[in-house]
Structure formats: C-alpha cells, structure tokens
Amino acid sequence: MSECIVKMEHISKAFPGVKALEDVSFYLNSGEVMALLGENGAGKSTLMKILSGVYTRDEGTIEVFGQGIHEQLTPKKAQEMGIAIIHQELNMCGHLTVAENIFLGRESTRFGVLSQDDMNKEAKRILDDLKIDIKPSTMISDLPVSKQQMVEIAKALSTNAKILVMDEPTSALTSKEIDELFRIIRQLKAQGKGIAYISHRLEELTHIVDSVTIMRDGKFILTTRFQDITMQEIISNMVGREIKEKFPRVECPRGGKLLEVKNLNAGRAVRDVSFEVYAGEIVGIAGLMGAGRTETTRAIFGADPKQTGEIILTGKPLKISRPIDAIKHGLVLAPEDRKKDGLCVRLSIRENITLPNLDLICGRLGIINKKTEHRIVSDAVRNFSIKMANAEADASSLSGGNQQKVVVSKWLARDSKVVIFDEPTRGIDVAAKVEIYNLMNQLKLQGIGVVFVSSEMPEILGISDRILVMCDGRITGEVDAKTATQSEILELATRFENKVGLQ
Amino acid sequence: MLKIENHVSLKNVIAVRGMAQVLTVSFGLVALCIIFGVLNPNFFSGENTINLLRQIAPILLIGISQAYVLITGNIDLSIGSVVGMSTMIASTLMSKGGVNPWLSVLITMVACLAVGVANGLLVAKCKLPPFIATLGTMTIARGIAQLANNNYNTDSIGKILGNDAVQGFRDFFYYGSFLNVYNTIWIALVLWFVFNFFISSTRSGRHIYAIGSNVEAARLSGVNVVATTITAYVVSAFCAGVVGFILCAQAGMGAMDAGNTYELYAVAAAVIGGVSTLGGQGLMIGTVIGASIWGVLQNGLQFANVAVAWRNIIIGAIVIVSVLLDVIVRTGAKSKKVIK
Numbered sequence: 060m061s062e063c064i065v066k067m068e069h070i071s072k073a074f075p076g077v078k079a080l081e082d083v084s085f086y087l088n089s090g091e092v093m094a095l096l097g098e099n100g101a102g103k104s105t106l107m108k109i110l111s112g113v114y115t116r117d118e119g120t121i122e123v124f125g126q127g128i129h130e131q132l133t134p135k136k137a138q139e140m141g142i143a144i145i146h147q148e149l150n151m152c153g154h155l156t157v158a159e160n161i162f163l164g165r166e167s168t169r170f171g172v173l174s175q176d177d178m179n180k181e182a183k184r185i186l187d188d189l190k191i192d193i194k195p196s197t198m199i200s201d202l203p204v205s206k207q208q209m210v211e212i213a214k215a216l217s218t219n220a221k222i223l224v225m226d227e228p229t230s231a232l233t234s235k236e237i238d239e240l241f242r243i244i245r246q247l248k249a250q251g252k253g254i255a256y257i258s259h260r261l262e263e264l265t266h267i268v269d270s271v272t273i274m275r276d277g278k279f280i281l282t283t284r285f286q287d288i289t290m291q292e293i294i295s296n297m298v299g300r301e302i303k304e305k306f307p308r309v310e311c312p313r314g315g316k317l318l319e320v321k322n323l324n325a326g327r328a329v330r331d332v333s334f335e336v337y338a339g340e341i342v343g344i345a346g347l348m349g350a351g352r353t354e355t356t357r358a359i360f361g362a363d364p365k366q367t368g369e370i371i372l373t374g375k376p377l378k379i380s381r382p383i384d385a386i387k388h389g390l391v392l393a394p395e396d397r398k399k400d401g402l403c404v405r406l407s408i409r410e411n412i413t414l415p416n417l418d419l420i421c422g423r424l425g426i427i428n429k430k431t432e433h434r435i436v437s438d439a440v441r442n443f444s445i446k447m448a449n450a451e452a453d454a455s456s457l458s459g460g461n462q463q464k465v466v467v468s469k470w471l472a473r474d475s476k477v478v479i480f481d482e483p484t485r486g487i488d489v490a491a492k493v494e495i496y497n498l499m500n501q502l503k504l505q506g507i508g509v510v511f512v513s514s515e516m517p518e519i520l521g522i523s524d525r526i527l528v529m530c531d532g533r534i535t536g537e538v539d540a541k542t543a544t545q546s547e548i549l550e551l552a553t554r555f556e557n558k559v560g561l562q
Numbered sequence: 563m564l565k566i567e568n569h570v571s572l573k574n575v576i577a578v579r580g581m582a583q584v585l586t587v588s589f590g591l592v593a594l595c596i597i598f599g600v601l602n603p604n605f606f607s608g609e610n611t612i613n614l615l616r617q618i619a620p621i622l623l624i625g626i627s628q629a630y631v632l633i634t635g636n637i638d639l640s641i642g643s644v645v646g647m648s649t650m651i652a653s654t655l656m657s658k659g660g661v662n663p664w665l666s667v668l669i670t671m672v673a674c675l676a677v678g679v680a681n682g683l684l685v686a687k688c689k690l691p692p693f694i695a696t697l698g699t700m701t702i703a704r705g706i707a708q709l710a711n712n713n714y715n716t717d718s719i720g721k722i723l724g725n726d727a728v729q730g731f732r733d734f735f736y737y738g739s740f741l742n743v744y745n746t747i748w749i750a751l752v753l754w755f756v757f758n759f760f761i762s763s764t765r766s767g768r769h770i771y772a773i774g775s776n777v778e779a780a781r782l783s784g785v786n787v788v789a790t791t792i793t794a795y796v797v798s799a800f801c802a803g804v805v806g807f808i809l810c811a812q813a814g815m816g817a818m819d820a821g822n823t824y825e826l827y828a829v830a831a832a833v834i835g836g837v838s839t840l841g842g843q844g845l846m847i848g849t850v851i852g853a854s855i856w857g858v859l860q861n862g863l864q865f866a867n868v869a870v871a872w873r874n875i876i877i878g879a880i881v882i883v884s885v886l887l888d889v890i891v892r893t894g895a896k897s898k899k900v901i902k
Contacts, residue, residue, distance in 0.1 A: 382783070414779075415784050421765045
C-alpha cells in the first residue's frame with residue numbers, strides 16, 4: 060500500500076517583482092512516478108527547489124513522511140530527510156573519481172585518513188544494486204553524460220534518499236540511454252521510492268509515469284492519475300491561459316527583405332536553421348528551454364562560432380566571425396542573460412549605455428566627447444524611463460527591469476537594421492514589459508527588422524507578426540501569430556525526434 | 563523609499579568608482595605623515611620632502627603599470643623584469659656599444675614594448691592564465707637582462723661616450739630639475755596625466771574597464787578584447803621601461819637585478835589605492851596615494867631607524883589592512899542593498 064510521502068500545500072513564493080508560486084499543492088506517494096508538467100516559467104523548478112531546501116517558501120506547509128516541517132528547509136536538512144534532486148546540469152567534480160563524487164562531503168575516514176577502499180567498495184555496492192556497470196575508480200570526466208547522471212542517482216541513493224526529483228533527466232540522452240534510465244526509475248519505484256519527474260518530452264510520459272501534476276504561471280492546475288487524462292487535455296491544461304495582458308500590437312505594411320539566414324549550423328543546438336526577416340515586422344522565435352533559440356541568435360551575431368551558414372543582410376552576404384562584424388553592419392543582439400552577457404555590472408549606467416557606441420561619440424583620436432556621451436545617455440534614460448538615482452550609479456544597483464532597459468537601450472543609439480531581442484522581458488514586472496513591447500513596436504514602425512525570442516506564449520503571440528517554432532535545434536514550423544493558438548505552438552515545440560524506442 | 567534608494571546609490575557611486583578607498587587611504591597617508599613628522603621633525607624638511615617625492619616617482623610609474631593591467635582583470639608579473647631589462651639594455655648599448663644615449667633609449671623601449679605585446683597576446687589570444695603567462699615573460703625578461711652584458715653588471719655608461727656625453731641623459735631622467743623640482747618627479751607627473759586621461763577619457767580606456775568588469779558583455783558590445791588587453795600590457799611595459807631609464811640614469815650603470823620584485827610593489831601601490839584585483843574598477847588618483855603611502859613608509863621608517871625586518875612586517879600589514887578596509891566597506895554596502 061503506498062503512502063503519501065510528500066505533501067506540500069498552499070505554497071507561495073515571490074521573487075522581487077514576480078510571484079513565482081501562488082498557493083500550489085503537490086503530493087507524492089511512495090512507489091510512484093509523478094510527472095510535474097508546465098510551460099517554461101510555470102514554477103516547476105521553483106517548487107522542487109523549495110522541496111530540496113534551495114529556496115525558502117514564503118507561505119504554505121510541507122509534510123515529509125507524515126512529519127510536518129515548520130521551520131525552513133535547508134539543503135542539508137532536506138538531504139537528511141531523504142530528499143535528493145538530480146539537476147538538469149550535473150553538479151560533479153570532473154577531476155574526481157566516481158566514488159569520490161558519490162561521497163563528496165561525506166568521505167569515510169579512518170583516523171582522519173581517507174579510506175579509499177571503503178568508499179570504492181560502498182560505491183560498487185550501490186552501483187551494483189542499480190545494475191549500473193561503472194567502475195567506482197573511473198574519473199567522472201571520462202564518463203558520458205548519461206553515466207554521469209547515473210552516478211548522480213547513485214549518489215542520491217547513497218544518502219538514503221527516498222524522494223528523488225529529476226529535472227529534465229533525458230534532455231541530453233540518446234534513446235538507448237533513456238531506456239536504461241527508465242529501467243532504473245522502474246527499479247527505484249519498485250523499491251518504494253517516490254520520484255518527481257520534470258520533463259518537456261510529453262511522449263516519454265507513457266513509459267514511466269503514474270500521475271501528473273500540471274502547473275501554469277505559478278499556480279496549481281490539477282493533479283490526476285495519468286491513465287485518466289489524454290495527451291490533448293494535458294497540453295490544453297498547460298497552456299490554457301487566456302491572454303489577459305494587453306499587447307499593444309501595431310500594424311504596418313511589411314517592407315523589403317532585410318535579413319536572410321541560410322542553413323545555419325552551430326554545434327548540437329543549432330541545426331540547419333533558415334529564416335528571413337522583413338522590414339517592419341516582428342519575427343517571434345518560440346520554443347521550450349534548450350530548443351536552441353539563444354544559440355541561434357548568438358551564432359548569427361558572431362558570439363559563438365558557426366560551422367556553416369550564410370547571413371545575408373539587405374542582399375549582401377556578411378562575413379561575421381565576431382560580434383563587432385555584426386554590429387558594424389547594423390545587426391545587433393540584446394542577449395538573454397543580463398548579468399552574464401549584457402551588463403558590466405561594476406561599471407556605471409552611463410558607461411554601459413555608451414559601451415557599444417563609443418565609435419559614435421569619439422573623435423578621430425579616440426577621445427570621448429563627454430557632451431555627446433551625456434546626450435546619448437540622457438536620451439536613453441528619457442526614452443526608456445530608466446529609474447535610477449543617477450547615471451553614475453553602477454548598473455548592479457538597478458532593478459531587473461531597469462537593467463534590461465539599459466541592455467536594450469545601449470543598442471538603440473545606433474542606426475541598426477535588425478535588432479534581436481533574446482528573452483527581453485524575463486524577470487521584469489508588467490509595466491516594464493509593456494515598455495519593452497512599445498519599444499519593439501517603435502522599431503518596427505521605423506522599418507527595422509525585429510527578432511523576438513521568448514518563452515512566454517501570450518507575449519510572443521501578442522507581439523509578433525510571424526512565429527518560428529524551434530525544437531531540438533531545428534525549426535519545426537512557422538505560424539501566423541494572428542491565427543495561431545498556443546496548443547499549435549506547443550505541439551510544434553515538442554516535436555522531438557523520437558528517441559524513445561517502442562517497447 | 564526614494565530616499566533610501568538615493569542613499570544607497572550615492573554610496574554605490576563612491577564604492578564603485580573606488581573613491582571610498584581613495585578617501586580612506588588619503589586619511590591614512592596624512593596620518594602617516596603626521597606620525598613620522600612627530601617622530602622626526604626632519605621628515606618634513608625641504609630636502610627630505612623632495613627626496614621622498616623622487617623616491618615615490620618610480621613607484622607611481624610601476625603602480626600605473628599594474629593598475630592598467632589589474633583593471634582589465636589580469637595581472638602583470640613581468641614589470642620588475644622589464645625594469646631590469648630596460649636598465650641593462652640601455653646601459654649596455656651606451657657603455658659597450660657607445661650608442662648615443664637617446665638612440666639607446668629608443669631601441670630599449672622597442673624591446674620593452676615587445677614584452678608588453680607578448681604578454682597581451684599570450685593572455686588574450688592564447689588564453690593563458692595571466693599569472694602563468696607573465697610569470698614566464700618575467701623570467702625570460704630577467705634572463706635577457708642578465709644576457710645583455712654577458713652576466714655582468716655594466717661599466718659606467720660614460721665609459722666609451724665620455725661622461726659629458728651621457729650627462730644629458732642622466733639629468734633628464736634623474737639629476738636635473740625644472741622649477742626646483744627633480745625631473746624624475748616631472749616625468750612621473752606628466753605620464754600620470756597622460757595615462758589618467760587615456761584611461762578615463764578615451765575609447766580604449768573605457769574598453770579597459772569594460773573587459774575587466776565583464777569580458778563577455780564587452781565582447782558582445784563589440785569590444786576587441788585582444789587589442790584592449792594588449793594595450794593595457796603595452797602601457798604597463800612602457801612605464802616599466804621608463805623606470806628602467808631612471809634607475810640607469812641614477813646609477814650611471816646597469817645592474818642586472820634592477821627592478822627585482824617591483825611587480826609586487828606595483829601590486830601594492832595599485833591595490834592600496836583602491837584598484838580591484840578582480841578587474842573593472844580603480845582610479846589612477848588612487849595609485850598616486852597608494853604609491854605615496856608605500857614611499858612614505860619606506861622613507862619614514864628608514865628615517866625613524868626601524869630595522870629592515872620590521873619595515874617589511876609593517877608594510878605587509880598595511881597592504882592587508884588597507885584592502886581589508888575596502889572589503890569591509892563594500893560588503894557593508896552590499897548587505898544594505900539586499901535589505902532594500
């Protein structure tokens with residue numbers, strides 16, 4: 060008889076400017092695989108991070124094995140209670156062996172000296188139990204990702220974990236490896252462990268899942284036995300969100316062809332991507348996390364190397380090997396990760412805004428014309444209503460929305476032909492989002508081609524003229540934003556090459 | 563709310579620009595001067611002051627060197643060896659080759675700048691860790707300094723040319739004065755103004771800060787990271803080369819170990835003056851204060867007859883304390899921000 064081992068009720072969690080979770084409930088029974096489903100940003104990962112003690116909850120109750128947890132969970136406490144999370148990005152020390160990784164932080168010692176033999180023996184026992192064929196003394200970096208993941212699972216079991224959270228475990232695996240993973244999951248299930256399984260690959264669910272919980276926009280939607288729900292119902296519950304925010308779409312005639320991308324290939328994440336952008340239109344690129352959208356924009360912009368592909372701007376083929384080549388020709392990118400790629404956080408707002416425009420404000424000797432610089436900065440601050448104490452404050456002192464405005468505004472002092480926005484509204488409040496939309500519309504009216512990458516369906520449907528949908532590094536379809544539905548896009552976005560073998 | 567925000571931001575302005583550190587250590591500098599002045603009234607005598615300033619000048623120059631490179635987020639360990647190389651090549655050219663002093667200066671400078679270019683290429687193009695790359699060039703440059711005169715210090719630079727012929731060189735870099743101030747001090751001042759202007763008011767200068775703050779964001783904004791890194795290392799090698807000429811002019815010969823461990827004095831001068839070893843921040847005015855503290859300590863402790871061993875211990879402690887202060891101020895500012 061299975062018992063309820065995790066009971067999370069009325070969980071709420073807010074981050075500055077966003078309500079990530081609102082009154083969410085989640086139940087997990089022993090011997091059950093529970094799929095946690097939802098679009099990007101639905102709050103699945105946040106919920107699981109609360110369960111594993113990475114985040115603290117603002118409200119709500121958690122019971123694990125019938126025992127109420129009143130104080131906040133810490134990662135250490137969660138581990139002691141038998142909760143383990145297998146992250147999407149594996150957290151392992153590549154230079155250490157399998158056994159060393161399994162016992163990292165809990166090394167067994169004899170008289171203060173590491174006892175390598177004990178650890179190797181114990182690791183071998185755990186791996187054998189799982190019928191995983193890996194030598195404990197192998198270096199982690201010598202293992203393929205799939206085996207590393209199994210080591211992570213073994214590590215979790217070595218801490219006596221009874222509740223396992225797997226976040227997108229199959230995204231990097233081949234079909235054979237997935238079969239192996241599923242075998243292990245079934246085995247764990249048979250041992251009475253509870254597994255919370257987060258995945259975007261809906262077609263996998265049939266093979267292992269017992270129940271599903273669906274979330275949307277930080278809210279709990281439903282939980283049910285998997286056999287009681289159809290795939291179509293799952294999809295419509297994931298997206299079933301009315302578009303309540305106002306999207307200020309503007310109409311203008313489509314102009315000539317500005318940008319043409321032909322057969323772009325860059326690594327595993329960008330495969331044979333071709334599309335066109337015309338003057339006076341906003342082209343949306345939709346897709347799930349890891350679909351290769353960011354990689355595509357970076358390859359076009361010259362931030363990452365590309366293997367093959369042609370970039371043609373206003374009829375002229377461009378040779379872009381570095382970002383400066385793209386910038387010079389008027390093709391610019393406002394990158395996704397503000398802190399990592401967009402801002403020099405320890406420089407002032409002024410210096411950030413003028414960084415790509417120094418060629419415009421410097422004389423022939425390369426001396427900065429402070430007057431022009433001041434004008435560009437105050438124009439940007441006014442046009443974007445950037446809220447700040449003064450332009451000399453460092454960029455890190457701004458709120459997320461205002462940081463994003465700085466990242467975007469620095470490109471608009473230039474005469475650009477095509478502007479690519481990668482997730483420009485992530486993590487910013489509604490008012491700031493609308494300002495970003497208006498700005499994209501303004502560019503569109505000026506005859507500039509806008510490429511808009513977003514994971515949020517309502518906004519991509521509300522703002523774009525055309526939407527390209529990507530999945531697994533390929534463009535799987537194109538839809539007209541005015542007539543397309545969210546289900547249509549999600550169907551295209553989950554059109555994976557079938558990796559799960561028929562059983 | 564708005565008030566708090568203003569308050570925090572103002573604090574940020576001070577902290578980020580490195581001004582807080584500059585102000586703190588300026589007080590420290592004044593305090594040191596007062597202490598030494600009380601301990602020994604002669605400390606403030608006209609003669610000592612002018613000597614003190616002349617001692618500070620080379621430290622300021624290598625401080626500029628290291629500050630430029632630290633602001634890019636890298637480090638230059640080859641500074642001291644470039645000083646030695648500069649001294650040895652210039653003095654060998656004059657004492658052994660009888661080459662005109664100014665032509666010697668020119669040839670030597672080309673060699674020094676080559677080291678700067680090599681450093682920049684190794685770090686930015688070949689992506690070697692800057693510590694390792696410049697450790698290598700440091701050793702190589704010292705080797706070249708030793709090789710210059712076959713493993714000997716040189717003879718007098720006037721040996722072939724005659725003392726009169728090299729007097730102009732020696733006066734220009736060390737013994738001469740203008741408006742009652744030694745030329746060495748003028749050289750340091752002029753170069754300070756040039757490089758302060760360069761880093762604060764030109765495109766390349768801005769790029770130096772940008773790659774130090776976030777190299778990826780800078781690259782995506784169209785900054786040429788390789789060229790910018792090379793520029794910083796070349797400025798560093800240039801200042802080190804000039805210090806080499808100063809030492810050569812002072813001694814009238816070349817010593818193989820000239821400039822030994824100067825790269826570390828340079829780190830101290832820059833860091834005491836508020837330059838972050840993490841890159842992206844630091845002010846040239848801070849380097850003036852940092853170099854001055856270094857010089858005042860050396861001079862004042864010597865004046866007060868403090869044994870060398872104790873001098874080292876005191877100076878080392880002051881390096882740690884001054885940076886620790888900065889860390890405390892900055893983490894203080896940060897925790898406030900989180901509360902907001």
